[in-house]
Amino acid sequence: MRTGVNLAALATIALAFPSASSAQEWGFPGLGNAEFAAITAGGPAPRRDLTGAWDPGQAGIAGGDNYFNARTVPPLTPLGKEMLSRNRPTHGPYTAKVFEGNDPLTTQGDPSGFPRILNYEFRPMRIVQTPKAVLMLYSFNQSWRIIWTDGRALPQDPDPRWFGYSVGRWEDDTTFVVETVGLTERTWLDSGGFPHSEALRVQERYRRASENVIELTVTITDPLVYAKPWISRDRLPLKKLPEETDFLEQIYAASEVTGFKQNIADKARTQ
Amino acid sequence: MSRRIALRVMCVLVLLCAATPVLAHHGAATFDTTNEITIKGTVSAWSWANPHCILHVDVxxxxxxxxxxxxxxxxxADLSKRGWTRRTFAAGDEVTVLIQPAxxxxxxxMIRNVQLADGRKLQ
Structure with a gap:
């Protein structure tokens, strides 16, 4: 029986975070820093297999030094600067006052969309492999993607979608590469208001480093908005959770984000 | 300034604290990170919601x-990691809350911490 997590790792998790290891526990909210660190590499990487429940830990959520900034993002084109100026984030280097915020996710309840789901509030997720696709099931906003692996080409001139159109292939026995296009520019790349156009193309590289670790690298290519391609996630480690982990539901419902706006943000308005 | 005076009367105590990055989230531009205050009162509602859980306190x-x-x-999710739940507070609970006021x-x-009637402090 393949659980994907060896006994030693399970024992470590059990000591560090009992709810993470208890079979049939409901509503796991994600690993804390100590619990994340306690999960070791485990055995060798299985061949062409990303199946399982995974958690990028605190680094997936953003915050602190994790926000994109002028050091991590290349110069914006004139269009990019104009798009950025319209965005009023309440995080990151261009933080506006909270009552001025227009983050489509946190003020309107829009979907995170892709690739924001990987750049902000990237919380526990599950990967399922089928004969013709890889399914990415995200606990945040209970959203999902299908990565087609049946050999199809990416669509030409697709209608933009919140999560785009994705195809994937195994580059070698441990590296799965995903290309995504057709992304609506209504989404931000992160919570800091960095924009993108519908010319955006995203590459994800999932390297199964070991039994318990995947390293994710995400490359953003959008020549209409950014002067050159850039890496938004650089070998971000995802650590394996027990297979039976049930995830907490965390949905930014429109009624809830509106509640924050009405109860807090609007009342914090200053002239 | 009458509002300022009223605030001081209402509050159990006013603490002057150095700004910390704990609430870097919504930033110094909106909430007073240098003049944290403590309010004491009775919970009227506890909203377990995203992107922020909200505690309503009658003072x-x-x-x-x-x-x-x-x-x-x-x-x-973040509050769950810290042990908070949708049942952490019920209407009628007495609480003492350190906040950064708007x-x-x-x-x-924005909440910094909450002390319950039994002395437990939630961060």
């Missing part, structure tokens, strides 16, 4: 008037 002034404060914490002067703010 009684010496003259008997009651003002309802709405103070926000983090999202449900600069607008309205009774809203």
């Amino acid at each position: 009684k002034a010496p003259d008997g008037t009651v003002k309802t404060w709405s103070v926000a914490s983090s999202n449900v 600069k607008s002067g309205e009774p809203v703010g």
Whole structure:
């Protein structure tokens, strides 16, 4: 029986975070820093297999030094600067006052969309492999993607979608590469208001480093908005959770984000 | 400034603290990170919601008037990691809440910590 997590790792998790290891526990909210660190590499990487429940830990959520900034993002084109100026984030280097915020996710309840789901509030997720696709099931906003692996080409001139159109292939026995296009520019790349156009193309590289670790690298290519391609996630480690982990539901419902706006943000308005 | 005076009367104590990055989230531009205050009162509602859980606290002034404060914490996932639940507070609970108040002067703010009647402190 393949659980994907060896006994030693399970024992470590059990000591560090009992709810993470208890079979049939409901509503796991994600690993804390100590619990994340306690999960070791485990055995060798299985061949062409990303199946399982995974958690990028605190680094997936953003915050602190994790926000994109002028050091991590290349110069914006004139269009990019104009798009950025319209965005009023309440995080990151261009933080506006909270009552001025227009983050489509946190003020309107829009979907995170892709690739924001990987750049902000990237919380526990599950990967399922089928004969013709890889399914990415995200606990945040209970959203999902299908990565087609049946050999199809990416669509030409697709209608933009919140999560785009994705195809994937195994580059070698441990590296799965995903290309995504057709992304609506209504989404931000992160919570800091960095924009993108519908010319955006995203590459994800999932390297199964070991039994318990995947390293994710995400490359953003959008020549209409950014002067050159850039890496938004650089070998971000995802650590394996027990297979039976049930995830907490965390949905930014429109009624809830509106509640924050009405109860807090609007009342914090200053002239 | 009457609002400032009223605030001081209402609050159990006013603490002057150095700004910390704990609430870097919604930033110094809106909430007063250098003038944290403590409010003490009775929970009227606890909203377990995203992107911020909100605690509504009725605070009684010496003259008997009651003002309802709405103070926000983090999202449900981050609070769950810290041991908070949707049942952490119930209407009628007595709480003491350290907050960063809004600069607008309205009774809203961001929670730093909450002390329950039994002495437990939630961060």
